[in-house]
Amino acid sequence: MTYRDLRAFLDDLGGDLLRVGQAFDPRHEMAALLRAMPSDGPAVLFESVAGYPGARVVGNLVASRQRVAKALGTTENELAATYLLRTRQGIAPRQTDEAPVKEVQHIAPQDLGTLLPVLTHYAGDGGPFITTGVVLCSDPATGRRGMGIHRMMVKGGNRMGILLANPPLSAFHAAAEVAGKPLDIAVALGVEPALLIAAVVKAGPQGPDKMDLAGALRGAPVELVRAETVAVDVPARAEVVIEGRVLPGLREIEGPFGENTGYYFSNLSPVVEMTAITHRRDFIYPALCPWTADVDSLLSLAAGTELLGQLRTQMAGIADLDLTTGTCGFTAVISLSKARPSDARRLIHLALSMDKRLKIVTVVDDDVDIRNPREVAWALATRFQPERDTVILSGMEGYVIDPSCGGSGTGSRMGMNATRGSGPEFDKITIPAAAAAKARSVLAEIGSVAG
Ligand SMILES: Cc1cc2nc3c(=O)[nH]c(=O)nc-3n(C[C@H](O)[C@H](O)[C@H](O)COP(=O)(O)O)c2cc1C
CATH class of the missing domain: 2.30.110.10 (Electron Transport, Fmn-binding Protein; Chain A)
Known part of the structure; x- marks a missing residue:
C-alpha cells in the first residue's frame, strides 16, 4: 500500500x-x-x-x-x-x-x-x-x-x-x-x-x-x-x-x-x-x-537498520541490530549467529567507527531477544566478563548534543562482548514447546495476553 x-x-x-x-x-x-x-x-x-x-x-x-x-x-x-x-x-x-x-x-x-x-x-x-x-x-x-x-x-x-x-x-x-x-x-x-x-x-x-x-x-x-x-x-x-x-x-x-x-x-x-x-x-x-x-522509532529505522545494512556488507553472521530506546541512538545491541570471540570484537570495532552517534555497543548471540531489555541485561550479567570482554576506543569524535563530551568534540566509545562461551553451561533454559504452546493458548483464551 x-x-x-x-x-x-x-x-x-x-x-x-x-x-x-x-x-x-x-x-x-x-x-x-x-x-x-x-x-x-x-x-x-x-x-x-x-x-x-x-x-x-x-x-x-x-x-x-x-x-x-x-x-x-x-x-x-x-x-x-x-x-x-x-x-x-x-x-x-x-x-x-x-x-x-x-x-x-x-x-x-x-x-x-x-x-x-x-x-x-x-x-x-x-x-x-x-x-x-x-x-x-x-x-x-x-x-x-x-x-x-x-x-x-x-x-x-x-x-x-x-x-x-x-x-x-x-x-x-x-x-x-x-x-x-x-x-x-x-x-x-x-x-x-x-x-x-x-x-x-x-x-x-x-x-x-x-x-x-x-x-x-x-x-x-x-x-x-x-x-x-x-x-x-x-x-x-x-x-x-x-x-x-x-x-x-x-x-x-x-x-x-x-x-x-x-x-x-x-x-x-x-x-x-x-x-x-x-x-x-x-x-x-x-x-x-x-x-x-516517536524519535526512537525514526532513528531505529533510518540510523539503526541503515547501520545493520552497512555492517552486513563488511561481515557475515550479523543477525539483528537495535538502537536502545531513550538513548538518542548512542547505544546499540547487535546479535551475531554462531559468534567466535574474535567476531564480536571485530564487530565492535566496525560498528563504533562506522556511526558517529554510536557510543556504547553490546554484542550478544542470536538466542537473545535484543528488543527485550531483560534478556540483554541477562546476557551481560552471565556471559560477559568486564576485564576480558570490554573494548574501549579513545579520542573518537563526540556527538554535538552529548553533554558528556563536555563540548570538546571528542570522547571515547565502548563495546561489550556478551556472547556466550562454547560450553553447555551457556545453553539457555527452555520450556518444552508443547507446554509453552498450551500456556499461550489458554492465556489468550482467558484474555491475559494477546493471542
Ligand atoms: C528526530 C531528529 C532530529 C534531528 N535534528 C537535527 C537538528 O536539529 N540538526 C541537525 O543538524 N541534524 C538533526 N538531525 C539529523 C539530520 O536530520 C541528519 O541529516 C540525518 O539524520 C542524517 O544523518 P547523519 O547526519 O548522521 O548522516 C535530526 C535527526 C532526527 C532523527
Missing part, C-alpha cells in the same frame, strides 16, 4: 489513531500528552488547538514499529529486510502541477507564531520549536539536493534559528557562506512517514538522493512542485511549507531546547529569514516530541 500523503495514512489508521476533541494548548500541554503515551500507543490527532481555530496537530505518528511497518506497506518482521531492499534501489521524484500545499499562500509573512501552532515542549525551552520540519535545499556549487530534519526555533517576526550540525545541509550552508550568499531552503511539514524516514537516513556525502530514497520506501515517486519564493522543489502534498533563506555570517543563540538526549541544549546557530508560508486550507501540523518513542 502506498500512501500518497500524510492524511491518506491517517485515514487508514482506524483504531490506531487517538482523536483528542478537548482543546489542547501547543504550549506544553500537547507535549505533556505525547510524553504520557505508552511507547506502543496510537498516533494522536489533536482536533482542537487552543488559539488556532480550524488547525489540527498530529503526534506520536511513527512511535510504534507496527505503524512504521504499515507506513511502508510491510510487517514488523519484514521491516528491516524491506527497508534494506528498497533503499538499495531508489525511485526518482516527479514534478506536478497539482499542489494542495499551495492552497493558501502567505508571501513575506510577518509572524509565523500566529499562523502555525508550533509546540513548546519542555519547561525550560526557550520558545516554540519546529521539530519535524524536513528541510530541503541544494548544494550551491553542484545543485545536488539535500534534506534532513533540523530543529528550528521560532524567534518572532519572520526569523527562526536553525541547528545545522549535520551534513549535507551544514556543508551546503558553509559553501554558501564562503561565497557570502544566503542559502535558499524550504521546510516541509506534515509529510507521509516514508518521506520523514528518508529525511533522516544516514546517506553520507556520496550517498543516494534522499528524495529517491523516499520514493523507493513508499514505492512511488514523491510529487514535487517548485516553491513560490526560493529555488527549491517541495513535496506538493505536504500539509505546510515554510520558505526562506539562511542568512550568511550570522549566528544567534538558539535554545535552550529539551533535546532527544533528555537534556537541554543551546547553540550559536544560523538564522533563517522566512519569505513565504504555504499550506492546505485545513492543514494538519505535525508534532514530534523530543525524547519519546
Whole structure:
C-alpha cells in the first residue's frame, strides 16, 4: 500500500489513531500528552488547538514499529529486510502541477507564531520549536539536493534559528557562506512517514538522493512542485511549507531546547529569514516530541537498520541490530549467529567507527531477544566478563548534543562482548514447546495476553 500523503495514512489508521476533541494548548500541554503515551500507543490527532481555530496537530505518528511497518506497506518482521531492499534501489521524484500545499499562500509573512501552532515542549525551552520540519535545499556549487530534519526555533517576526550540525545541509550552508550568499531552503511539514524516514537516513556525502530514497520506501515517486519564493522543489502534498533563506555570517543563540538526549541544549546557530508560508486550507501540523518513542522509532529505522545494512556488507553472521530506546541512538545491541570471540570484537570495532552517534555497543548471540531489555541485561550479567570482554576506543569524535563530551568534540566509545562461551553451561533454559504452546493458548483464551 502506498500512501500518497500524510492524511491518506491517517485515514487508514482506524483504531490506531487517538482523536483528542478537548482543546489542547501547543504550549506544553500537547507535549505533556505525547510524553504520557505508552511507547506502543496510537498516533494522536489533536482536533482542537487552543488559539488556532480550524488547525489540527498530529503526534506520536511513527512511535510504534507496527505503524512504521504499515507506513511502508510491510510487517514488523519484514521491516528491516524491506527497508534494506528498497533503499538499495531508489525511485526518482516527479514534478506536478497539482499542489494542495499551495492552497493558501502567505508571501513575506510577518509572524509565523500566529499562523502555525508550533509546540513548546519542555519547561525550560526557550520558545516554540519546529521539530519535524524536513528541510530541503541544494548544494550551491553542484545543485545536488539535500534534506534532513533540523530543529528550528521560532524567534518572532519572520526569523527562526536553525541547528545545522549535520551534513549535507551544514556543508551546503558553509559553501554558501564562503561565497557570502544566503542559502535558499524550504521546510516541509506534515509529510507521509516514508518521506520523514528518508529525511533522516544516514546517506553520507556520496550517498543516494534522499528524495529517491523516499520514493523507493513508499514505492512511488514523491510529487514535487517548485516553491513560490526560493529555488527549491517541495513535496506538493505536504500539509505546510515554510520558505526562506539562511542568512550568511550570522549566528544567534538558539535554545535552550529539551533535546532527544533528555537534556537541554543551546547553540550559536544560523538564522533563517522566512519569505513565504504555504499550506492546505485545513492543514494538519505535525508534532514530534523530543525524547519519546516517536524519535526512537525514526532513528531505529533510518540510523539503526541503515547501520545493520552497512555492517552486513563488511561481515557475515550479523543477525539483528537495535538502537536502545531513550538513548538518542548512542547505544546499540547487535546479535551475531554462531559468534567466535574474535567476531564480536571485530564487530565492535566496525560498528563504533562506522556511526558517529554510536557510543556504547553490546554484542550478544542470536538466542537473545535484543528488543527485550531483560534478556540483554541477562546476557551481560552471565556471559560477559568486564576485564576480558570490554573494548574501549579513545579520542573518537563526540556527538554535538552529548553533554558528556563536555563540548570538546571528542570522547571515547565502548563495546561489550556478551556472547556466550562454547560450553553447555551457556545453553539457555527452555520450556518444552508443547507446554509453552498450551500456556499461550489458554492465556489468550482467558484474555491475559494477546493471542
Ligand atoms: C528526530 C531528529 C532530529 C534531528 N535534528 C537535527 C537538528 O536539529 N540538526 C541537525 O543538524 N541534524 C538533526 N538531525 C539529523 C539530520 O536530520 C541528519 O541529516 C540525518 O539524520 C542524517 O544523518 P547523519 O547526519 O548522521 O548522516 C535530526 C535527526 C532526527 C532523527
